[in-house]
Amino acid sequence: MAVKFPIFMDSQSTTPADPRVVDAMVPYFTQKFGHPASRNHPFGWEAEAAVDKARSEIATLIGARDPKEVIFTSGGTESINLALKGIAEMYREKGNHIVTTTIEQRAGLDVAKRLERAGYEVTYVPVQADGLVDVDQIAKAITDKTILISVMFANNEIGTIQDIAAIGKLAKAKGVIFHTDATQAVGKIPVDVEATGIDLLSCTAHLMYGPKGVGALYVRRKGPRVRIAPIIDGGGHERGMRSGTLPVPLIVGFGKAAELCRELMPEESVRLAKLRDRLQDAILSNVDEAFLNGNPERRLPHNLNISFAYVEGESVLMGLNKECALSSGSACTSATLEPSYVIAALGASAELAHSSIRFSLHRFNTEEEVDWVAQRTIEVIKRLREMSPLYELAKEGVDLKSIHWKAE
């Protein structure tokens, strides 16, 4: 099969909507356009039924006991904001301490920083060299003032999957609420809030072949009953936790996406892991001094993150971006010149943090695309190393750390 350009291999920034998702959404724009809170006519009933169905699909996908535990939001960022700020406000009298990690996505870190400015205390637990958080370190960080543990399920850059069950168990034992940012995990790998003791979970539709602009926050109702203060006030929708007219077409799409992910996951995760391994093997066997970032086993099946020594990430992307969409650092950080804080948090040198490339596969990628990207990546790295003064110095046997660099 001929490869169609450009190739999209940046599915951890967003995914294409599945055509079946779009088909499900369409009637809810022009025909079934009712307001789900309109209780007195069929337009409203129809819309409410569609929202309920989607809510059930999402609840099933994440193992929630009751669909009522799923609160619709505008996306992952809002869900994370609502979880952290909502808990902080609601449990202020109980304590003011939050435990999180250094590799949360920007929303998690930025909300934590804002809460710090508002008088809360936040402990940022570091990760190990493979991107995994040491659960004992989280345990040690907990004080009698701790009201929330927030740890991402799987990382957006390196794909590392945390030991969520162990953290959930710890949270229960300590009586602390546990939130996980599962935006990268839901729909891709099994997620079960009941089996793993998750109290709050953030997810988003557009990372699981659904539409942009809708997400969900799971809020546990039993054992313990978790309460959150809203950050958006209004008509009291979503059990008072998130006011605002529900975007029914988006929610229907989210529900359809959840249904498809649940059905396809067993086969799809195996297929993508095979493609990913093929890409990884092709690159690592042809490029010297290329380093895999993150834990090689506990990793999302569609994620591959490699640091290529002696070349800078953006210049690598520039050699590929006409034909292939990849990412250096995350989409959030690539607008700045900062190197990836996630790679830096692994203890890698800053130079390697500048050299990381993320390949993230999706439902519609093919083996031919993978082979093309592997081949072109190898060529680009070789070409850039030919013009890299660092590669030249390293080949001459110079230890780069021994040079006194004259920075600007």
Add this chain to the structure above:
Amino acid sequence: MAYSDKVVDHYNNPRNVGSFTKDTPGVGTGLVGAPECGDVMKLQIKVNVETGVIEDAKFKTFGCGSAIASSSLATEWLKGKTVDEAGKIKNTDIVNELKLPPVKIHCSVLAEDAIKAALADYKAKHAAEQAATK
């Protein structure tokens, strides 16, 4: 962020990539930037010691496309200039030629630093050589 056509051209067809042996008479080397900042440029000039004219220039750069383009352009401009003329190349000239956006101005600054460092290295070596022959 879209790159200008000139940046893309220099990235795809970099001029004068390579190295001179550092201790060759007339060669000046500038190595600026730092790996942890994501930019390192090595820029070298080969000066005709009789005339003071830069006869050849080469570069190697670790950095983004704009950094590669800035140093590639610098080598083009250096060739044929006298050492004194070369000292007058400003980073703003590079910004204008390559249409660099504000976030990439530091690439042009680094290229100017690389030129200055190569010229200074050449001048120091040249002065030492002259002193030795006297």
